[in-house]
Amino acid sequence: xNEVEQSPQNLTAQEGEFITINCxxxxxxxxxxxxxxxxxxxxxxxxxxSSGKKKHGRLIATINIQEKHSSLHITASHPRDSxxxxxxxxxxxxxxxxxxxxxxx
Amino acid sequence: GAGVSQSPRYKVAKRGQDVALRCDPISxxxxxxxxxxxxxxxxxxxxxxxxxxxxxxxxxxxxxxxxERPEGSVSTLKIxxxxxxxxxxYLCASSLGGGQGIYxxxxxxxxxxxxx
Numbered sequence: 322x323n324e325v326e327q328s329p330q331n332l333t334a335q336e337g338e339f340i341t342i343n344c345x346x347x348x349x350x351x352x353x354x355x356x357x358x359x360x361x362x363x364x365x366x367x368x369x370x371s372s373g374k375k376k377h378g379r380l381i382a383t384i385n386i387q388e389k390h391s392s393l394h395i396t397a398s399h400p401r402d403s404x405x406x407x408x409x410x411x412x413x414x415x416x417x418x419x420x421x422x423x424x425x426x
Numbered sequence: 427g428a429g430v431s432q433s434p435r436y437k438v439a440k441r442g443q444d445v446a447l448r449c450d451p452i453s454x455x456x457x458x459x460x461x462x463x464x465x466x467x468x469x470x471x472x473x474x475x476x477x478x479x480x481x482x483x484x485x486x487x488x489x490x491x492x493x494e495r496p497e498g499s500v501s502t503l504k505i506x507x508x509x510x511x512x513x514x515x516y517l518c519a520s521s522l523g524g525g526q527g528i529y530x531x532x533x534x535x536x537x538x539x540x541x542x
Contacts, residue, residue, distance in 0.1 A: 325468075351528060352528045354531070356533075362463075362515055362517075362535060362536045362538075363533070363535055363536075364469075364517065364519075364533035365533070366530050366531055366532065366533070369528060369529075369530050371528065407468050407469070409468075409469075411528055413471065414459065414461075414471040414474075415471065416461075416468035416469045416470065416471075417468050418467055418468045419467075419468050
């Protein structure tokens with residue numbers, strides 16, 4: 322089974338900062354999910370990617386299949402970005418423990 | 427269009443009671459997933475259905491956990507003789523396709539189960 326690790330566990334940033342959250346996994350996968358979970362529990366799928374890079378608004382996700390590593394970037398962070406960000410491998414649906422992001426005004 | 431719904435949203439059970447948690451996926455979605463999320467942790471996979479077929483139940487923690495999706499739409503996760511370690515949020519997700527395809531998953535709001 323895949324081991325999915327995320328870093329950092331917790332991240333506090335000032336509004337406007339550029340954020341990077343990292344995800345690494347131990348076994349090759351066909352795709353990786355990035356999810357956002359707000360307080361109260363609702364989970365939203367942000368990205369599903371199998372290679373290269375995807376962008377949606379201020380969010381950018383990249384994946385390097387050879388290095389078994391993915392990153393989620395948030396540009397011009399805003400307090401409403403405060404949430405837990407979780408990566409998961411598509412094949413086994415193994416999830417990382419999540420990165421709790423707090424963006425302060 | 428409605429998203430994935432789950433009921434009840436909250437459930438308190440006494441240790442030893444049986445509980446049934448319901449998931450209504452998005453209409454027409456082939457795949458349905460159940461996950462368990464303990465406090466402060468990421469979700470953990472429990473089981474996966476493609477239509478009515480339960481293709482993977484490797485994540486079910488014990489034989490007290492049982493899931494079904496008899497008509498390929500609504501699914502029920504049943505936990506028998508609940509124990510305190512079953513306390514968690516149970517999440518359901520559905521996706522349009524199945525098999526080897528890569529499809530986005532849509533998550534329900536979860537059912538928070540507390541076993542006292």
